[in-house]
Amino acid sequence: MAEMIYLDHHATTPCDPRVVDAMLPWFTERFANPHSDSHAAGREAADAIAGSIQTIAETIHAPASALLITSGATESINLAMRGVMTHPRNRRNHMVVCTTEHPAVLDVAADLQRSGVEVSYVRVHPQSSGDASPPGTIDLDALAEAITDQTALVNVMLANNEMGAIHPIVEVARITHEAGALLHCDATQAVGRMPVDVGAMGIDLLSASAHKFYGPKGIGLLVAGGCERRVRLRPQIVGGGQQQGLRSGTMNPAGVIAMATAIGLGVDDGPRIAALRDRLWQTLRAEVDGIELNGPTLSDASVRLAGNLNFRLRSVEGETWMAATPDVAFSSGSACSSANPSASHVLLAMGLSESEARRSVRFGVGRFTTESDIDQACERLIAAYRRF
Ligand SMILES: Cc1ncc(COP(=O)(O)O)c(C=O)c1O
Known part of the structure; x- marks a missing residue:
């Protein structure tokens, strides 16, 4: 063949070969546990992670304190959606999801629905709409109709993985926030392909995976609190209390450094x-x-x-x-x-x-x-x- x-x-x-070069030393020469703050080797790994988080946050214009490292977008999405909806202080039981989301979002929505969360699905403009709206982008009128005063979370991706449609996310954020809800944006296909500005776009929670932007598989990010609105998450993985108790488990310095290098290479x-x-x-x-x-x-x-x-x-x-x-x-x-x-x-x-x-x-x-x-x-x- x-x-x-x-x-x-x-x-x-x-x-990207530059990503591989940046990550390799962290497997062999610099392998310390970044949570071992009793010795210099551990502190070196922790500092490298902190610097990488800063780079990632600056690149997507999000506060570094709001950034969580995960195993990829699927985990980030689970933490965002389940974390918000099942937080003990969340009083709203309704969620909105766009129909063309990735199964990583749709399947979590269906699972939450089975456990009692109300979910509304919002349509996109059809292929042969005849109007000026780009096919595959969310119908903003339908979105406004679907949101209620019980809506806690709106889930709309930034760019679609099948036909590349880019949703009007600034408008989506405005409609979402007017109702006092939070916006979760699956930006897995957008990061590295188009400029992403979490603050300017009004995104409260953002999920992404490094392997979609020339980084390795098995590492991703979640921004939880991208704007001024407070985001409360119930952790889905508990254990050693790492990452403010929101995502326990020893962090992966090679992966975080690789993700920062990849995102730092620009769009x-x-x-x-x-x-x-x-x-x-x-x-x-x-x-x-x-x-x-x-x-x-x-x-x-x-x-x-x-x-x-x-x-x-x-x-x-x-x-x-x-x-x-x-x-x-x-x-x-x-x-x-x-x-x-x-x-x-x-x-x-x-x-x-x-x-x-x-x-x-x-x-x-x-x-x-x-x-x-x-x-x-x-x-x-x-x-x-x-x-x-
Ligand atoms: C839009 C979108 N969201 C989420 C995911 C899931 O990403 P991962 O498999 O890296 O967790 C993908 C992967 O195909 C995707 O394209």
Whole structure:
């Protein structure tokens, strides 16, 4: 098989070599426990973690004191949603969730619902809305209607992992705060891909994972108290009381330093990545009949992530095209975790039919993708398509 061309950067990104260099000494030479403050080696690790937390906080414009280190976005999201809703001093029992959230959010919402929390799901603008609103972005009127004086938490992601739609988060925050609720934003796909300003965006809680921005897997962050509003969290992992008792367990210096290095490298060069994504789209569109874009326009970087491409084929299923092109890594509009893959809930929520969702594919261009990668990927994809 030819060398794999990786165009699936929404699933994960490779570790940037600068990140690997920064983290390696913390496994071997500097391996002390950062919570051992009785010796210099432990204090050195603690200082490195504190400096890294400062870097991360400054990069996303959040208070360093509000930053918690977790094992990744899934844990951060669990802590944010369960932590707020089950805190003994929380008197509000209602939560709002956008329909196109990642399962890491939807499954927690469903679990909280089973234990008595009321949950409202807010729609997004459909693919063929006919109005000016970008498809896949949250319907702000529906959001305002869903929020009540019993709403404790509103969960809206910053950018969608399937079709890259960027939600109008400043508006979402304004509507949320008017009702006295808190905003939790899953920014897993946004950090490293677009500027994130927790304070200016009005985000109270923010979740992210380092492996989506060229850091390692198994480390993530939660901002809990990004703005002036107080956030009370009930811890989900208890033990040694580390991290203000909110997330116990020995911290991972190599991971934290890697995450700080990765985030400190800054956001991707949007115009370069968008140009490669557009080249992919133009080439495929010229050669593959009747393909149609899913999600917002490609020409406005304020409503769609630069590297994201999602479209539907006329008659072939995404899974079939993937199987026929094993040397290009991309993904389809079905979740292939089961024997009978279910169509993407995101595409269905945008009004696509089951069949359209199954005929959809997603590509994600990344920092190290080259023009030659795009051209070779197109050759392979088109050659495979012609065999159908
Ligand atoms: C939008 C979004 N949220 C949450 C997650 C979960 O991240 P992790 O698996 O790193 O915990 C992902 C990963 O695909 C994601 O894309």
